[in-house]
């Protein structure tokens with residue numbers, strides 16, 4: 001049986017991005033097999049959970065493909081102290097360890113930087129569908145005047161693209177439903193049995209996977225994977241590709257294949273394709289080939305509708321006046337509405353308090369206080385002080401190195417710590433928003449290359465987070 005496991009592993013190696021294989025499947029060892037039950041051992045509980053959630057069904061399928069009908073995998077942890085209890089029967093076994101109380105975080109929104117923490121393994125066909133967030137379906141999306149066109153376009157694409165378009169580009173500021181709608185298209189395809197070859201991948205993962213394939217002489221299988229094994233491609237955070245010309249070329253060619261084969265393509269990003277700096281014309285034109293639709297910020301009526309739906313999905317009844325209050329105060333995006341709602345629910349349940357306006361006010365005061373503390377101006381003055389530059393120089397047209405670096409860093413920090421749209425941030429530095437995107441990418445790139453740069457940024461984060469209002 002061990003030889004079967006070796007075969008399964010080899011197959012997985014082919015399927016998965018290199019880093020995912022190395023991180024998750026490479027370290028797994030074969031332990032024993034009895035009839036159709038195969039016991040494998042993982043290096044730790046975290047890895048076991050990850051394997052269980054993302055890879056187990058696929059592994060079992062691979063064993064079944066090798067003729068072991070009804071293969072069931074038991075996962076255990078390597079640790080010598082491992083007891084029998086740590087052997088789990090895949091998905092069916094309930095966790096016996098009590099989980100720490102997971103308090104919902106109150107901040108208004110998660111950082112709006114292009115996703116840096118995307119999951120390894122995104123976009124591999126083996127993970128098909130399982131990487132899509134369960135709740136990101138059409139029926140859970142609340143349609144308002146801000147999103148009706150994007151919703152209809154996504155649904156139409158999911159239902160077969162009656163308008164003949166095989167591609168859709170969703171654009172919006174952060175937290176307004178791009179991921180939700182794009183993943184809803186994937187769910188639709190899988191749930192209706194149209195196809196399970198749905199690839200969900202961020203532009204960053206696509207890039208990393210391609211670079212790793214190049215390094216490991218696997219570029220042909222990378223190309224083959226995207227060009228021939230995918231029916232629905234969901235590519236998020238497209239702006240991340242700015243300046244990455246090799247990835248742009250490869251993606252443009254892949255898109256040609258997929259478009260020719262009439263596959264469904266959904267892209268999302270914070271900027272229109274034409275506004276992404278350092279993006280080659282071929283890719284821009286392909287990204288714009290289908291419908292390009294914008295999701296706007298929801299108006300008050302829609303915010304109430306969203307809150308009502310989300311409150312209805314939970315178990316805690318939420319008075320109408322509290323929903324109105326939250327909708328009035330939280331205007332930036334839907335993620336912020338979700339934070340407010342879960343903050344109110346959590347506080348009420350933890351303290352055993354009644355849900356009313358006073359409670360909601362106390363929860364939101366924390367959100368707005370932390371938001372108010374960090375403004376673009378606070379960031380500008382802190383960066384000027386740290387780099388010993390005058391504010392006039394920071395926002396000037398000068399491209400001298402001594403000003404460019406602090407300027408880029410300040411823009412990056414403004415994006416990370418404030419809710420200001422990038423256009424507005426750019427304007428605060430007398431720059432177009434394309435330059436703001438470029439600055440953010442430049443800082444990210446530098447952080448990836450130099451440890452000292454990361455240290456410098458960590459130092460600035462601390463300074464900002466502890467700065468007085």
Ligand SMILES: Nc1ncnc2c1ncn2[C@@H]1O[C@H](COP(=O)(O)OP(=O)(O)OP(=O)(O)O)[C@@H](O)[C@H]1O
Nearest residue numbers: 140141142173174175176177178179180306334335
């Ligand atoms: N119209 C909507 N109805 C219901 N939920 C929504 C709606 N819009 C957004 N959401 C919810 O808000 C949260 C953020 O949405 P999502 O992640 O899709 O935003 P995004 O535009 O992709 O953000 P980012 O650019 O930061 O990735 C999700 O939990 C999503 O389900």
